[in-house]
Amino acid sequence: MCGIWALFGSDECLSVQCLSAMKIAHRGPDAFRFENVNGFINCCFGFHRLAVVDQLYGMQPIRVKKFPYLWLCYNGEIYNFKQLQKQFGFEYQTLVDGEVILHLYNRGGIEQTASMLDGVFAFILLDTANRKVFLARDTYGVRPLFKVLTDDGFLGVCSEAKGLINLKHSTSLCSKVEPFLPGHYEVLDLKPSGKVASVELVKFHSYKDEPLHAACDTVETLPSGSFDLETVKSNIRILFENAVRKRLMAHRRIGCLLSGGLDSSLVAAVLLKLMKEINVSYPLQTFAIGMENSPDLLAARKVAAHIGSEHHEVIFNSEEGIQAIEEVIFSLETYDITTVRASIGMYLVSKYIRKKTDSVVIFSGEGSDELTQGYIYFHKAPSPEEAAEESERLLKELYLFDVLRADRTTAAHGLELRVPFLDHRFTTYYLSLPAELRIPKNGIEKYLLRQSFEDSNLLPKEILWRPKEAFSDGIASVKKSWFSILQDYIDQQVDDLLLEKAAEKYPFNPPKTKESYYYRQIFEKHYPGRSNWLPHYWMPRWVKATDPSARTLKHYKSATQE
Numbered sequence: 001m002c003g004i005w006a007l008f009g010s011d012e013c014l015s016v017q018c019l020s021a022m023k024i025a026h027r028g029p030d031a032f033r034f035e036n037v038n039g040f041i042n043c044c045f046g047f048h049r050l051a052v053v054d055q056l057y058g059m060q061p062i063r064v065k066k067f068p069y070l071w072l073c074y075n076g077e078i079y080n081f082k083q084l085q086k087q088f089g090f091e092y093q094t095l096v097d098g099e100v101i102l103h104l105y106n107r108g109g110i111e112q113t114a115s116m117l118d119g120v121f122a123f124i125l126l127d128t129a130n131r132k133v134f135l136a137r138d139t140y141g142v143r144p145l146f147k148v149l150t151d152d153g154f155l156g157v158c159s160e161a162k163g164l165i166n167l168k169h170s171t172s173l174c175s176k177v178e179p180f181l182p183g184h185y186e187v188l189d190l191k192p193s194g195k196v197a198s199v200e201l202v203k204f205h206s207y208k209d210e211p212l213h214a215a216c217d218t219v220e221t222l223p224s225g226s227f228d229l230e231t232v233k234s235n236i237r238i239l240f241e242n243a244v245r246k247r248l249m250a251h252r253r254i255g256c257l258l259s260g261g262l263d264s265s266l267v268a269a270v271l272l273k274l275m276k277e278i279n280v281s282y283p284l285q286t287f288a289i290g291m292e293n294s295p296d297l298l299a300a301r302k303v304a305a306h307i308g309s310e311h312h313e314v315i316f317n318s319e320e321g322i323q324a325i326e327e328v329i330f331s332l333e334t335y336d337i338t339t340v341r342a343s344i345g346m347y348l349v350s351k352y353i354r355k356k357t358d359s360v361v362i363f364s365g366e367g368s369d370e371l372t373q374g375y376i377y378f379h380k381a382p383s384p385e386e387a388a389e390e391s392e393r394l395l396k397e398l399y400l401f402d403v404l405r406a407d408r409t410t411a412a413h414g415l416e417l418r419v420p421f422l423d424h425r426f427t428t429y430y431l432s433l434p435a436e437l438r439i440p441k442n443g444i445e446k447y448l449l450r451q452s453f454e455d456s457n458l459l460p461k462e463i464l465w466r467p468k469e470a471f472s473d474g475i476a477s478v479k480k481s482w483f484s485i486l487q488d489y490i491d492q493q494v495d496d497l498l499l500e501k502a503a504e505k506y507p508f509n510p511p512k513t514k515e516s517y518y519y520r521q522i523f524e525k526h527y528p529g530r531s532n533w534l535p536h537y538w539m540p541r542w543v544k545a546t547d548p549s550a551r552t553l554k555h556y557k558s559a560t561q562e
Helices: 020-027 081-088 099-116 212-216 229-246 262-277 295-307 318-323 325-332 337-356 376-380 384-396 402-411 424-432 447-452 482-493 496-500 514-526 554-561
Strands: 003-008 031-037 040-049 062-064 067-078 119-127 132-137 146-149 155-158 184-190 196-203 253-257 285-290 310-315 359-363 416-418
Touching (some): 003 020, 003 067, 003 119, 020 040, 040 067, 067 099, 081 212, 099 119, 099 132, 099 184, 099 212, 212 424, 229 262, 229 447, 253 262, 262 295, 262 359, 285 295, 285 359, 295 310, 310 337, 318 325, 318 337, 318 482, 325 337, 325 402, 325 514, 337 402, 337 482, 337 514, 384 424, 482 514, 496 514
Parallel strands (some): 253 285, 253 359, 285 310, 359 416
Antiparallel strands (some): 003 040, 003 155, 031 040, 067 119, 119 132, 132 184, 146 155, 184 196
């Protein structure tokens, strides 16, 4: 996990512009480099490093003797770099996994490069010999990337939008900062002036398609075409374990977020099992956060005791949570209601991990709810086919919501997040299963995933079958949820009259509640006029919901009242 930043064709002095690169310093607390491009005085790279692999030669932009005309700045982890080296006979100059991008590009061009990478990544690749700039981002957008391109060819690229919004340019302030689409690469021509022109934007991978890199995966070819339940369950276990195993690649200490829900508990249990198998020399640290006696804390305690992790509990009160709202919204670059709510706990636990422990590489359960239909409202889906379509929509928008939250809250404290549920092979296989296999059953969401691990003894039965609890709700007590605490506080901060006129002040995504108005005010203070970064609020479907919390849905209420 690092912070990448680059400019091409800047009219302003680069020493002034590079102040913007410092806005993402939190992403790489170990080292910083600012480097001009030879022969292009108005082009440069900025890089903030979190050293996770190759402590000695891992600085960027990466350049190797074999390809002196290539410059690479990337953020991510490429899990199959050794398999690709073996398959194609690449001769690496460093131990950095991202070096494989240079070799793949030299061998087969940008299309093959992006398609063959098994991992999470956002990169900027400059080819001065052919005068090209390439941008690319992984399938689900696990690693963030933003860009701004002016009409006269000035390009700015950064891991977070905050590194671009204050750039200066002769024609205007850089207004159209936008997220780079996941699963895409862009080709741009580099002119002698240092300016660029976009040539094409290409979607290189759709999450339903078997990825090109599957051919050189470590997992043997699975029985295909058979949807016999036992075979399916076995394949799910094999692919999930493989997803966790490949993510063990690190020279820094590994830890795991543990809410006590199904997803993070499965990740923690499989992670600990695999760490023991390869004789990792330290115990796995797991981290739970909540208010005193919250459901998440109690459930996480059970899981930690069962798997034998070194467990840490972070207890916070409502005042600490409320005080963190503004810095959380600044980190997130969004005003989405459920994202802000859920981010506060994750932000505070990440702060604790950074200050009190030496764990840096942090595993988490993001992506499972979208992939395995874990949200409570999936019980209301009109048909298995519509549920499958909704699952795909949620996966497509992950980069705007849960993946955004998970990246920004951890990166704000210099931690690197790993999300095995979003592994390419695992997600492709799960989405290939018949729609009726994936829906909730017997009133229980994620039934197939739970069933797949039922006989593994990885988790206590009551955890394996624990109903869905939204992270932003599970960290508080059953009697009073976190969203109620927030709303009670905000009710005193926002006047009724302000809310009445909200649609006039904020015509795009107008706030409908005092809580959303409060978040929007803070967002506009830091990012005025950028409300289009969020195309719409996250809300459940097929129910008449006015709030995104699961605790407001009838299914949740009936389940907790029984």
